[in-house]
Amino acid sequence: MNVSFFVTCIADNALTNIGIQSIELLEKLACNVVFNPKQTCCGQPLANTGYHQKAKKSMRVLIDSLLEDECDYVVAPSGSCVLQVKEFLHFFRDEAEWAEKAALLAEKTYEITDFIVNVLKVTDVGASLNGRAAYHPSCHMSRLLGVKEPPILLLQHVKGLQLVPFKGQDKCCGFGGTFAVKMADLSGAMVAEKVQNIVDAGVDYVIGADGACLMNIEGRIKREGHNIRVYHIVEVLMMR
Amino acid sequence: MTTREFIGTVSHALGRSTPQTPAPLVYRHSVQVDVMQEYSQDELTTAFADYSRIIGVTVFMTTKERFPTTLVEAVKSCSAGNIVLADDPLLNELGAAQALSDVAPAQVWDTNSTWEKNVRLAENAAVGIAVARMALAESATVLLYSHGGTGRSVTLLPESTIYIIRKSMIRPRLTQGMAYLQDHQNELPSSVNFVSGPSATSDIELVRVVGVHGPMHVAHIIVTDL
Amino acid sequence: MSIKTSDLSFKQRMRKNLNDSFMRQSIAAAQDLINEKRQQQFDELGDFEKWRELAADIRSHVLENLDFYLEEFVSNAEKAGATVRFARDAVEANAIAREIFCKKKATRAVKSKSMVTEEIGLNEALEEIGVQILETDLGEYLLQVDDKDKPSHIVIPALHKDRKRIRQVLADQLGYDGDDVPENMTKFVRGILRQAFLAADIAVTGCNFAVAATGTIALMTNEGNGRFVTTIPRTHIVFMGMERIVPSFKELDIMFSMLARSGVGARTSVYMSLITGPKASSDVDGPEELYIIIVDNGRSAVLASEFRDVLRCIRCGACMLECPAYRHVGGHAYGVLYPGPLGAALVPLLAGYKEYKDITKICSLCGACNDVCPVKIPLYETIYQHRRIIAEREKLTPFLEDAVFSVYGSIIGHSRLYRTATSMAHLGNMAPRIGPLKKWTKSREMPKIPKKRFRDWFADRENKKDEK
Numbered sequence: 001m002n003v004s005f006f007v008t009c010i011a012d013n014a015l016t017n018i019g020i021q022s023i024e025l026l027e028k029l030a031c032n033v034v035f036n037p038k039q040t041c042c043g044q045p046l047a048n049t050g051y052h053q054k055a056k057k058s059m060r061v062l063i064d065s066l067l068e069d070e071c072d073y074v075v076a077p078s079g080s081c082v083l084q085v086k087e088f089l090h091f092f093r094d095e096a097e098w099a100e101k102a103a104l105l106a107e108k109t110y111e112i113t114d115f116i117v118n119v120l121k122v123t124d125v126g127a128s129l130n131g132r133a134a135y136h137p138s139c140h141m142s143r144l145l146g147v148k149e150p151p152i153l154l155l156q157h158v159k160g161l162q163l164v165p166f167k168g169q170d171k172c173c174g175f176g177g178t179f180a181v182k183m184a185d186l187s188g189a190m191v192a193e194k195v196q197n198i199v200d201a202g203v204d205y206v207i208g209a210d211g212a213c214l215m216n217i218e219g220r221i222k223r224e225g226h227n228i229r230v231y232h233i234v235e236v237l238m239m240r
Numbered sequence: 241m242t243t244r245e246f247i248g249t250v251s252h253a254l255g256r257s258t259p260q261t262p263a264p265l266v267y268r269h270s271v272q273v274d275v276m277q278e279y280s281q282d283e284l285t286t287a288f289a290d291y292s293r294i295i296g297v298t299v300f301m302t303t304k305e306r307f308p309t310t311l312v313e314a315v316k317s318c319s320a321g322n323i324v325l326a327d328d329p330l331l332n333e334l335g336a337a338q339a340l341s342d343v344a345p346a347q348v349w350d351t352n353s354t355w356e357k358n359v360r361l362a363e364n365a366a367v368g369i370a371v372a373r374m375a376l377a378e379s380a381t382v383l384l385y386s387h388g389g390t391g392r393s394v395t396l397l398p399e400s401t402i403y404i405i406r407k408s409m410i411r412p413r414l415t416q417g418m419a420y421l422q423d424h425q426n427e428l429p430s431s432v433n434f435v436s437g438p439s440a441t442s443d444i445e446l447v448r449v450v451g452v453h454g455p456m457h458v459a460h461i462i463v464t465d466l
Numbered sequence: 467m468s469i470k471t472s473d474l475s476f477k478q479r480m481r482k483n484l485n486d487s488f489m490r491q492s493i494a495a496a497q498d499l500i501n502e503k504r505q506q507q508f509d510e511l512g513d514f515e516k517w518r519e520l521a522a523d524i525r526s527h528v529l530e531n532l533d534f535y536l537e538e539f540v541s542n543a544e545k546a547g548a549t550v551r552f553a554r555d556a557v558e559a560n561a562i563a564r565e566i567f568c569k570k571k572a573t574r575a576v577k578s579k580s581m582v583t584e585e586i587g588l589n590e591a592l593e594e595i596g597v598q599i600l601e602t603d604l605g606e607y608l609l610q611v612d613d614k615d616k617p618s619h620i621v622i623p624a625l626h627k628d629r630k631r632i633r634q635v636l637a638d639q640l641g642y643d644g645d646d647v648p649e650n651m652t653k654f655v656r657g658i659l660r661q662a663f664l665a666a667d668i669a670v671t672g673c674n675f676a677v678a679a680t681g682t683i684a685l686m687t688n689e690g691n692g693r694f695v696t697t698i699p700r701t702h703i704v705f706m707g708m709e710r711i712v713p714s715f716k717e718l719d720i721m722f723s724m725l726a727r728s729g730v731g732a733r734t735s736v737y738m739s740l741i742t743g744p745k746a747s748s749d750v751d752g753p754e755e756l757y758i759i760i761v762d763n764g765r766s767a768v769l770a771s772e773f774r775d776v777l778r779c780i781r782c783g784a785c786m787l788e789c790p791a792y793r794h795v796g797g798h799a800y801g802v803l804y805p806g807p808l809g810a811a812l813v814p815l816l817a818g819y820k821e822y823k824d825i826t827k828i829c830s831l832c833g834a835c836n837d838v839c840p841v842k843i844p845l846y847e848t849i850y851q852h853r854r855i856i857a858e859r860e861k862l863t864p865f866l867e868d869a870v871f872s873v874y875g876s877i878i879g880h881s882r883l884y885r886t887a888t889s890m891a892h893l894g895n896m897a898p899r900i901g902p903l904k905k906w907t908k909s910r911e912m913p914k915i916p917k918k919r920f921r922d923w924f925a926d927r928e929n930k931k932d933e934k
Contacts (some may be wrong), residue, residue, distance in 0.1 A: 007920050007921070009878070009888075011920055012888065012919055012920045012921055013888050013891050013915060013919050013920070014891075014913050014915055014916075015913060016916050016918070016919060016920040016923065019920035019923070019924075020920060020923055023924070035921070035924045037881075037885070037921050037924075037925070038881040039881075040877075040878040040879070040880075040881060040884040041878040041884070043875075043878060045874070046871055046874065046875055046878075047854075048831055048850070048853070049853060049857065049863075049867075049871065050853035050854045050855075050856055050857030050858065050863065051854075051857050051858070051868075051871045051875065052854050052857075052858060053858060054871055054872060054874075054875030055875060057875060057876070057878070057879025057880075058875065058878035058879045060879075061878070061879060061880070061881055065881070139830075139831075139832035139833055139834070140831075140832075140833070143832070143833040143834065143836070143837060144833045144846070170834075171790050171832075171834070172790040172791075172830050172832035172834065174790070174830060175830065176829075176830025176831055176832065177831070179827070179829070179830045179831070180905075180906060181902040181905045181906055182827060182905075183480075183791075183827055183828065183830075184905035184906065184908055184909065185480065185481070185484050185908070185909075186480065186484065186791060186794055186795055186828070187830070187909070188908060188909025188910065189484060189490075189794040189909075190790055190791070190793075190794060190830070191909060191910060192909065193494075193793075193794075215913050216910065218911075218913070219906070219909075219910030219911045219912065219913065220909060220910040220911075222910070222911040223909065223910050223911050241551075241552040241553065241554055241558065242552070243537070243540055243550070243552065245552070246536075246552035246554075246708075246760065246762070247533050247536055247537050247540075249554075249762065249766050250532050250533040250536060250708070250766055250769065251533040252766075252770075253766040253767070253769040253770035254530070254531075254532065254533060254769065254770070255770075256533075258533075259531070259533035259534035259536075259537050260531075260534060261534065262527065262530070262531035262534055262535075265523070265524065265527045265713060265717070266523075267520060267523075268516075268519055268520065268523060269513070269516040269517075269519065269520055271512070271513045271516045271517055271520070272517075272520070272719060272720060272723065275511075291733075349750070350750075351748065351749075351750055353750070354750075355750055355751060358750045358751065359698070359750075359751055363664070378733065379733045379734040381734060386752075387745075387746060387748070387749050388746075388748050388749060391749070391750045391751045392693070392696070392697040392749075392751045392752050393697055393698075393751050396690065396693050396694060396697055413723075414719050414722060414723060414734070415719050417719075418715040418716060418718055418719040419715070419716070421715045421740070422679075422714060422715040422716060425679065425680050425715070428680055428682070428740075428742050429742070429746065429749075430546070430547075430741065430742050430743050430744060430745050430746055430749060430752055431696065431697075431739065431740070431741060431742075431745070431749075431752055432739075432740040432742075433693060433737060433738065433739050433740070434734070434737070434738040434740075435736065435737055436733075436734045436735070436736050436737075437736055438736070439688070439689055439690035439736060439737075440688050440689065440736055441604045441605075441652060441688060441689045442622070442688075442730070443603070443604040443605035443608065443622065443623075443624055444604070444608075444624070444627075444629055444632055444648040444651060444652065445492070445628060445629055445648060446495070446496055446499060446500075446622070447648040449648050449649050449652045451652075451653075451656065452604055452652060452655075452656055452688075452689035452690060452691070453602065453656065453659065453660070453663070453689050453690040453691045453693075453694045454689070454690025454693060454694070454736075454737070455690075
């Protein structure tokens with residue numbers, strides 16, 4: 001099975017281990033993974049702030065780069081970026097050619113846990129990690145993209161890992177893209193509460209499936225100096 | 241602004257020049273009808289009584305024959321003082337006024353008398369007594385027509401209200417209450433109330449406090465052979 | 467009051483409320499409590515999705531046929547003996563109210579909580595002509611006597627006040643000398659308001675729903691003030707937002723079932739009063755005259771716009787109780803009558819993007835509001851679209867922001883530029899913490915940008931494979 005990997009800008013440039021572990025994981029599950037280096041960013045920070053026109057250039061670049069290798073699937077380690085890719089067609093309503101390409105891309109693009117569980121039909125990847133973990137279901141991924149079960153199923157099969165529910169689990173961590181800097185104090189208050197709830201749950205790890213939220217949560221955890229490790233789910237799934 | 245001008249603006253906003261008869265509203269689901277559908281009359285009565293208690297209503301079950309005794313008992317559970325009764329044929333039939341003659345001064349809302357006298361009567365009463373048209377099990381709600389002999393004040397101004405409920409008129413939920421109104425919409429009185437327990441508020445620190453403007457205490461007397 | 471409720475700037479409002487720890491605790495506690503109750507109620511009822519599909523269908527159907535149903539409602543209300551008047555905007559609505567008060571030589575009015583009268587600034591308009599208008603909803607009354615403080619939630623207006631503050635207000639303004647137990651303070655207010663009810667010339671109410679088939683006004687209250695004002699005063703004036711219609715009692719069932727549960731997490735409100743015309747000649751009490759003032763105030767423009775769905779709103783407040791941003795800044799931060807996601811969606815439409823663009827920023831686009839809205843308003847999508855209109859159509863974003871995003875758009879819009887720019891991103895680790903970095907690092911650490919990007923790792927690996 002040929003998979004074109006959409007790394008997302010955060011995993012490309014900042015949280016690079018997410019990209020690396022995603023590749024290893026997909027290859028371990030017998031996928032033939034290609035990475036097209038022409039890809040940039042899905043343009044979500046622009047679009048969410050209202051600058052749809054400015055975002056369209058990057059959407060075209062991304063559409064072409066992800067379709068170029070004609071893979072069966074496009075897979076990304078972020079529900080939020082996948083959501084954005086699936087929304088592309090709305091931006092090209094008046095451009096038939098691009099709308100068609102966007103629709104094709106939307107159809108074959110999957111968030112990585114959704115891909116593993118629902119396309120590869122795998123729930124146990126043979127991972128193990130001892131300890132208690134809080135899972136943060138990112139809003140775009142769980143609510144808007146609708147991928148709720150797959151990450152949980154995968155984590156339930158990680159040997160030694162205990163998933164601990166916590167207060168306000170499904171609440172936004174306060175990231176929200178440019179929201180985190182445009183409304184920095186409010187965003188800070190939101191992530192502070194999220195981290196407090198995680199700390200109160202007495203866990204060893206926070207696990208999520210969206211790098212942006214994890215960067216936010218980890219940033220706060222480090223600021224407060226808690227001994228809680230933050231992992232993207234692909235990192236956990238590659239632990240033995 | 242005239243009706244025509246106003247409606248015209250709305251039509252214009254909807255992209256037409258005049259209102260058009262709508263296509264029928266299709267209900268995709270029937271969830272509202274399904275609630276408590278399989279309940280027998282006894283089960284509905286139990287559900288109504290149980291939820292009444294949960295929302296702080298005192299519940300009495302009685303028969304036509306035992307009604308006078310039960311009514312006295314119910315009145316004694318309320319604030320002490322004068323009583324105002326709705327002028328309702330059922331209360332006459334059950335002998336309500338006579339039953340109360342020894343308990344407290346009881347007077348009947350008098351449609352032949354003035355606004356002042358009647359409102360004063362209700363204002364000075366500690367207990368108001370009225371008959372419910374229907375009762376709804378899901379929310380312990382009574383359907384009350386406030387008109388004619390059942391003045392609006394009867395069930396509002398006194399600190400306590402006693403509602404008389406026919407067991408045979410206990411229905412699952414608001415759906416049936418609304419269907420009743422729809423079936424009788426040509427003789428709708430100017431004031432109809434659905435009432436579920438005592439007046440309440442949670443406006444101070446979300447602490448529930450009973451008795452703000454309306455009654456602080458409500459009793460339901462369910463007459464099982466009516 | 468009017469739609470605007472604060473003279474402070476957006477920044478000032480945000481800072482003030484984020485620093486108000488009591489308010490934040492109250493809002494958080496209220497959210498947790500009511501959201502749990504709401505969840506319980508809907509779990510118990512079952513089929514939430516089906517219920518809200520029905521409710522959404524009903525609201526959409528009404529909006530699509532609003533001209534027809536308004537005409538039907540007016541005709542039936544008039545048949546029942548009501549006098550129906552129309553107001554294009556706040557000025558017209560207030561003028562009609564003043565005209566009635568003057569005609570009746572009325573000076574004392576009691577009001578049952580109504581959002582539309584707040585929207586048009588009725589209290590001020592009546593006070594200007596010497597009418598004393600008392601709020602009778604306990605929460606609204608407590609705000610009114612506290613030097614006209616503003617509501618922070620549409621269903622629980624005094625959510626931001628604690629019992630100590632309330633006791634102080636009652637003592638200072640009304641000579642209350644009791645303790646701060648809610649029961650006792652409520653009883654005290656009950657006594658005062660009862661006298662006001664009995665002395666009032668005119669009752670003013672809003673309208674939760676209006677039944678087209680019968681010309682009936684439906685009022686929901688828990689305290690009984692909705693019943694009180696429609697029992698004692700001889701004249702009753704109803705202010706009704708023009709979109710409040712339901713076709714018949716059958717639809718009122720669905721709407722009411724959703725409103726009570728969504729609003730405060732209860733199976734029902736204590737009272738639903740259905741008012742059809744003034745009292746009959748055979749009735750003793752009840753108003754002799756009933757006026758219904760139907761208010762547009764920007765609604766027909768929303769109806770004509772791509773945002774018609776926002777008018778489905780039944781003012782339950784569930785979206786604000788679910789909103790994680792509202793949780794931390796409260797209703798006052800929005801500076802408008804309708805706070806929370808509903809406010810961010812509705813207010814720019816009713817009152818303009820120019821003045822109200824900022825409230826669309828109080829949203830992390832998490833979509834939680836969409837999940838709880840009992841009439842399925844696409845709140846998330848609406849706020850998202852507002853931001854586009856603000857940036858692109860109205861061009862109301864700051865010049866610098868626009869410029870920065872242009873540069874950013876160019877970088878990510880060109881593969882080679884992007885590659886070059888990101889190869890230097892790690893230099894940002896040493897950058898001074900100013901601008902966005904400063905804002906981010908105020909509450910949290912920055913991740914360290916590695917020198918080797920993912921794409922470098924991948925390319926290295928491919929090269930190694932080739933070498934083998």
